[in-house]
Amino acid sequence: xxxxxxxxxxxxxxxxxxxxxxxxxxxxxxxxxxxxxxxxxxxxxxxxxxxxxxxxxxx
Numbered sequence: 001x002x003x004x005x006x007x008x009x010x011x012x013x014x015x016x017x018x019x020x021x022x023x024x025x026x027x028x029x030x031x032x033x034x035x036x037x038x039x040x041x042x043x044x045x046x047x048x049x050x051x052x053x054x055x056x057x058x059x
Contacts, residue, residue: 003041 004022005014014022026033 003037003044006044007037007040 001013001016001019004010004019005012008022011018023030023033
């Protein structure tokens with residue numbers, strides 16, 4: 001939500017219903033859009049969005 005809001009210059013964390021309406025127009029490429037927004041978010045934060053697999057398994 002944060003990545004979409006930042007990338008599109010809308011609410012910093014748009015509500016779920018708003019994202020659903022936005023994503024309807026991205027069909028059938030919503031999965032691709034999701035991956036792109038995750039990559040954008042990772043770049044925005046300057047780090048990985050999720051911990052490496054080794055760290056995740058230890059948690």
